[in-house]
Amino acid sequence: MNTLSSAWDWLTSAANWSGANGIWNRLGEHLFLTVVCLALSCLIALPVALVLGHLGKGGALAVNISNVGRAVPTFAVLVLLLLSPIGSYGSWPTIIALVLFAVPPLLTNAYVGMRGVDQDVVRAARGMGMTGSQMLLRVEVPLALPLILTGVRIAAVQLVATATIAALAGGGGLGRIITAGFNLASTPQVVAGAALVAAFALIVETLFVVAQRLSPEWARGTAG
Amino acid sequence: MTAPPDDCLARNEWICGEYLSTRSEILLDAVLQHLQLTLVAVLIGVVLAVPFAVAARRWNWAAGPVLGLTTILYTVPSLAMFSLLLPVYGLSASLVVAGLVLYSLTLLVRNILAGLRAVPEETRQAARGMGYGPIRLLLAVELPLALPAAMAGLRIATVSAISLVTIGAIVGFGGLGNLIYSGMNTYFKAQVLTASVLCVIIAVVADLLLLLIQRLLTPWTRGQNA
Numbered sequence: 001m002n003t004l005s006s007a008w009d010w011l012t013s014a015a016n017w018s019g020a021n022g023i024w025n026r027l028g029e030h031l032f033l034t035v036v037c038l039a040l041s042c043l044i045a046l047p048v049a050l051v052l053g054h055l056g057k058g059g060a061l062a063v064n065i066s067n068v069g070r071a072v073p074t075f076a077v078l079v080l081l082l083l084s085p086i087g088s089y090g091s092w093p094t095i096i097a098l099v100l101f102a103v104p105p106l107l108t109n110a111y112v113g114m115r116g117v118d119q120d121v122v123r124a125a126r127g128m129g130m131t132g133s134q135m136l137l138r139v140e141v142p143l144a145l146p147l148i149l150t151g152v153r154i155a156a157v158q159l160v161a162t163a164t165i166a167a168l169a170g171g172g173g174l175g176r177i178i179t180a181g182f183n184l185a186s187t188p189q190v191v192a193g194a195a196l197v198a199a200f201a202l203i204v205e206t207l208f209v210v211a212q213r214l215s216p217e218w219a220r221g222t223a224g
Numbered sequence: 225m226t227a228p229p230d231d232c233l234a235r236n237e238w239i240c241g242e243y244l245s246t247r248s249e250i251l252l253d254a255v256l257q258h259l260q261l262t263l264v265a266v267l268i269g270v271v272l273a274v275p276f277a278v279a280a281r282r283w284n285w286a287a288g289p290v291l292g293l294t295t296i297l298y299t300v301p302s303l304a305m306f307s308l309l310l311p312v313y314g315l316s317a318s319l320v321v322a323g324l325v326l327y328s329l330t331l332l333v334r335n336i337l338a339g340l341r342a343v344p345e346e347t348r349q350a351a352r353g354m355g356y357g358p359i360r361l362l363l364a365v366e367l368p369l370a371l372p373a374a375m376a377g378l379r380i381a382t383v384s385a386i387s388l389v390t391i392g393a394i395v396g397f398g399g400l401g402n403l404i405y406s407g408m409n410t411y412f413k414a415q416v417l418t419a420s421v422l423c424v425i426i427a428v429v430a431d432l433l434l435l436l437i438q439r440l441l442t443p444w445t446r447g448q449n450a
Contacts, residue, residue, distance in 0.1 A: 003311035070380065071427035073387035075401060076420035079408040083416055161301035168303070168394060169408060178307050182394060187310055194307035198300040205299050 006188035007195065016192075021180065023196065029172035030200065033163045037095055038156050041102035046148070049107045053114020053144070054136045062111040069104035074162050077101075078169050094166040101162055102155040109151025113144030153208040160201045174200060233414065240414035247415070250403070255422060258399025261317065261392065262385045262430075265324030269381060272325065273332035278362065280333070281340040290333060298330035302391045310395075320392035327388060328381035335377025339370025372445060375438040379431055386427040400426075 010016055017023045052058040074097060081093035117140050125139045141148070167175025177193030232240035244251070276294075280287040300308070305323045313319035343366050351365045390401030398405065400419040407415035439446065 067383075067431075071383050071387060071424055071431070073390040073401070073404075073420070073423050075390045075393070076404055076416070076423055079404050079416050080420055082408065083411060083413050157299055161299075161304075164301045164303040165391065168391070168405070175301075175303050178303055179394070181307075190307045190310055194304035194310075197304040198308065201299050201301055201304075202296065 003187050003191055007191040010186075010188045010192040011195070021176070023174075023177065026172065026174045026176055027196075027200070029176075030160070030163055030174045030197075033091070033094065033098065033166065033171075033173055034156065034159045034204075037098040037102055037159050037163075038152070040095070041099045041106055041155060041159075042152065044099065045103045045106035046110055049110035050114060050136065050141060053111045054132070054140060056115065059111060059115065062107050066104040066108040069101060074098075074101050075165050075168060078165060078171075082169050091166075091171060093169070094163075094171040098159055098162055098166070102159050105154040105158065106151045109154065110144065110148045113147030113151075114140055116147065117143045149208075149212065153205070153212075156208065157201060157205050160197075160204050164197050236411065236413050238413045238417045240418075243414040243418060251418065251422070254400045254403050254419065255426070257317075257397070257402075258386070258389050258423070258426060261320055261324065261389050261397065261399055262382065262426075265321045265385055266328055266378070266382050268321070268325045269328035269332050270378065273329055273336055274367075276329070276333050277336035277340060280337050287337070291337075294330040294333050297326045300326075302327070302388050303394060306391060306394060315395045315397075317397045319395055320389065320397045323392075324385045324388060328385055331377045331381040331384070332374070335380075336370055336374045339373030340366055342373065343369045368442075371442050372438065375434065375441070379434045379438075382430050382434060383427045386430060387423065390423060 011023075019025065049062060052062060077100060078093060078097040081087060081096055084093075086096065087093050121139060121143065122135060125135045130138070163173045164175035164178070166173050167179045174193060174197045177196065178190050181187070181189030181191075181193055231242050233242045233246070276290050280290045297305075302323065305326060306319060309319050309322050313322060347365060347369065348361065351361050356365065389399045390404060392398035393401035393405035396402065400423050403415050403419035406412070407419065
């Protein structure tokens with residue numbers, strides 16, 4: 001209990017919130033990394049998944065990429081990029097490693113969502129004379145939206161969690177508070193930092209769940 | 225004065241046979257620690273997950289809290305999880321194992337529960353009609369039929385655990401992660417690459433091994449898959 005109350009003291013002392021190593025700055029870095037990487041991964045994964053899903057090809061590819069992604073430790077990729085020539089360009093190793101890990105869930109969920117669209121509806125749309133792109137944008141994507149958004153949610157939460165690991169390799173973000181705590185042998189700071197990161201991850205998860213609840217019926221899907 | 229040896233270690237190359245031959249003991253120790261941490265964590269995870277899943281299946285009111293709690297645990301980032309457990313376990317291997325157990329619980333409970341729920345009602349009624357009691361029904365009918373789904377969860381949990389062990393390097397118990405961490409600090413390229421590749425190899429081999437075990441345990445599904 002003593003550690004917990006010291007951690008609370010650490011969290012509530014104003015000095016720990018300001019400055020370059022302060023909580024606000026680290027939170028900003030964490031948010032920046034998460035948002036940039038989520039946007040980049042969506043830009044890369046979603047068009048590919050939607051087109052593959054529309055054509056009905058490459059399913060094995062989408063699923064296998066996801067499985068391989070799980071087997072490769074983020075930390076290893078981050079350090080490998082850091083030691084390669086890319087390592088000399090600021091936060092690029094972190095961003096690349098994070099994008100690599102956000103792409104698989106996005107790809108798989110979007111592909112599975114596209115393939116799950118009722119084929120009768122697709123045939124009906126074709127019968128009405130819709131072109132391929134019309135079918136994709138006006139029929140398939142809206143119907144696949146719940147699963148696509150689930151993929152975005154999984155990717156976002158995974159990014160928040162993985163951005164922490166960047167700190168192990170000297171990057172920014174909330175993980176820095178934890179690693180700094182380890183270096184100072186200050187258990188209260190480690191626990192306080194961990195609580196902050198956990199709270200941030202849970203808030204992101206909750207925001208997505210609430211957004212999904214509030215969204216119109218057709219975007220939610222029947223499964224809820 | 226003798227000239228420094230001009231081998232791949234001195235040149236700090238990514239791929240280096242010298243590294244493999246001179247540091248084979250360190251590598252072996254790291255691999256063993258990696259395997260040990262994963263194995264213990266996944267075994268404890270399975271032992272805990274089965275009663276949770278069975279309880280959630282039997283009593284409907286238990287399903288919500290069990291799934292909710294395990295999902296929340298899964299959302300907590302790994303570095304944070306290891307750190308939050310620090311006051312409880314201190315800097316020890318149990319800290320890493322405890323963190324990994326909490327992660328594998330989500331995947332295992334979900335999949336075992338899905339497997340149990342997929343057992344057809346007629347099958348259960350037939351077993352009851354043959355005089356099976358609730359325990360025998362669970363052990364001889366429900367759990368075996370839930371095995372394919374449970375094994376799928378076990379495979380994902382194991383592969384994830386193998387890659388998560390590396391984060392344990394923050395407390396000094398990360399198996400191959402330790403080598404990656406120290407290699408990063410000293411810019412030792414061969415060590416980082418070798419340890420990373422070994423991690424992936426372990427994950428792939430473990431996955432294939434579990435797939436093989438699944439095939440051996442569920443001979444009745446083989447005809448359908450072929």
